[in-house]
Amino acid sequence: MRRKNRSFRQISPNLRKQPEPVKTEPESVKTAPVKKEKPWLKRQEQGSAGPDKATEAPTSFSFLQHWNEYKKKKDESGFAKLLESCDSSTLGRLFSTPMLEADMVMGICGAISLHFIPNKLDAKAVEVLTALSKAPRFDVITMLLSSKDKKSIHTMISKLNYDASVLEKLKNTF
Numbered sequence: 001m002r003r004k005n006r007s008f009r010q011i012s013p014n015l016r017k018q019p020e021p022v023k024t025e026p027e028s029v030k031t032a033p034v035k036k037e038k039p040w041l042k043r044q045e046q047g048s049a050g051p052d053k054a055t056e057a058p059t060s061f062s063f064l065q066h067w068n069e070y071k072k073k074k075d076e077s078g079f080a081k082l083l084e085s086c087d088s089s090t091l092g093r094l095f096s097t098p099m100l101e102a103d104m105v106m107g108i109c110g111a112i113s114l115h116f117i118p119n120k121l122d123a124k125a126v127e128v129l130t131a132l133s134k135a136p137r138f139d140v141i142t143m144l145l146s147s148k149d150k151k152s153i154h155t156m157i158s159k160l161n162y163d164a165s166v167l168e169k170l171k172n173t174f
Contacts, residue, residue: 063094067104079107080115083128091131095138102141106149108132113156122160126170129157133173142174150174 063082070079086094108128116125132138142150153174157167 060094060096064099067107071103071107076107076111076114080111083108083111084115084121084124086128088127088131091128092134095132095135098137100135100137100141102144102149105132105138105141105145109153109156113152113159117156117159120161122162125160126162126166129170129174130166133170138173 066082067079070076070082112125112128116122116128135141145153154171157170157174160167
């Protein structure tokens, strides 16, 4: 006697997965859609009188994610606010990523010239540039920059109002 080769569905059709019914909430219970926020740009309330301040970036991975987002949108002011929100102790960790490229260096310098210099945040700009110059691949990146890019960086550094010896040292590293 020969057995028929039957599949599982033929043997037990009741075990097929049935779609679950969609549960709907009454109109009075429905809530507003949740706004997706960036993990390290969540705002902290400082009272009604003071402005909000962004928290610092925890990892270089999240920094790279935000850099890629700003790069797509070509939003240098948003990127400048991101850099401004970073603590000086965090900057070195953020730039230690192996993903540091020449376009990121130029984006940082562009954010400094468009946001930090007009808003008289020269000390913060020097902090960012100093941390950037200590990045692992920085020497290689600066060697590959075009002369036009190097000239624009030197012009941006000369516009900073800071200690002349520190600025000269920065010009030499770039």
